[in-house]
Amino acid sequence: MIQLLFGLIFAEMALIVAFVFKTPLRKLVVMGLDRLKRGRGPVVVKTIAATVFVLMVATVYNVVAIQRRWIQDEAEVNPTDQVILAKRLLEASLMGFSLFLALMIDRLHHYIRELRIRRKSAEAVKKQNRVFDDNRSPAPEEIKVLEDEMSKLRGMISRLEKHLAEKSKEASTAEASAMALKKQSEGVLLEYDRLLEENQNLRSQLQSLDRQFSFSDNKKVM
Numbered sequence: 001m002i003q004l005l006f007g008l009i010f011a012e013m014a015l016i017v018a019f020v021f022k023t024p025l026r027k028l029v030v031m032g033l034d035r036l037k038r039g040r041g042p043v044v045v046k047t048i049a050a051t052v053f054v055l056m057v058a059t060v061y062n063v064v065a066i067q068r069r070w071i072q073d074e075a076e077v078n079p080t081d082q083v084i085l086a087k088r089l090l091e092a093s094l095m096g097f098s099l100f101l102a103l104m105i106d107r108l109h110h111y112i113r114e115l116r117i118r119r120k121s122a123e124a125v126k127k128q129n130r131v132f133d134d135n136r137s138p139a140p141e142e143i144k145v146l147e148d149e150m151s152k153l154r155g156m157i158s159r160l161e162k163h164l165a166e167k168s169k170e171a172s173t174a175e176a177s178a179m180a181l182k183k184q185s186e187g188v189l190l191e192y193d194r195l196l197e198e199n200q201n202l203r204s205q206l207q208s209l210d211r212q213f214s215f216s217d218n219k220k221v222m
Contacts, residue, residue, distance in 0.1 A: 002087070005094035012101035019108040026112075033109045049099060056095040063088045 018029045036045070066085050 001091060002094065005091065005098060008098050009094060009101060012098060012105060015105050016101065016108065019105070019112060030109065030112055030116075033105075034113070045102075049102060052095050052099060056092050056099070059088050059092040059095070063092065 015029060018025050035041070063085060066088075
């Protein structure tokens with residue numbers, strides 16, 4: 001049991017050293033852990049860790065029980081019990097240390113993976129910035145062209161505004177002349193009505209004169 005725990009601890013220490021130094025081995029270790037965390041791998045690892053933790057708790061309980069028995073019996077310490085106690089303490093320490101190293105490996109793997117993702121995203125952003133900068137290299141010429149187009153558009157707008165002002169003046173002049181013509185036509189109509197009335201009066205006067213002359217001629221004949 002102790003030899004197995006020592007082998008596990010040395011393997012975990014080797015993994016931590018592989019994580020610390022940037023070597024091709026670290027890529028292989030990261031890829032292996034990535035595959036291990038897929039599918040049922042996390043369940044198996046958690047089951048093994050839980051089993052080791054339970055064994056550690058049981059070993060610590062045995063150590064406490066042995067020490068309590070020594071205190072209660074107040075007897076001399078048996079060398080065999082001392083050996084058993086030391087063995088149990090060593091096993092509990094090794095299991096606890098192996099769990100701690102496993103947790104450290106998990107966190108290092110997580111941070112290295114996050115760092116790799118951040119680096120990839122940063123490189124992608126840098127590439128986008130480079131492409132954007134390359135596309136923006138002829139910016140002064142484009143700005144000059146845009147300024148020329150804007151000046152042309154401003155000239156066109158000013159000409160259109162002048163043309164619109166002239167048309168509005170012409171429209172106002174035409175409206176004023178139309179009003180004057182309307183007033184003149186109204187005056188002509190009134191004058192025409194007055195002349196019609198005078199014509200009617202003159203006709204009626206002429207008819208009355210004709211009647212008088214015809215009546216006087218009839219008297220002379222009689």
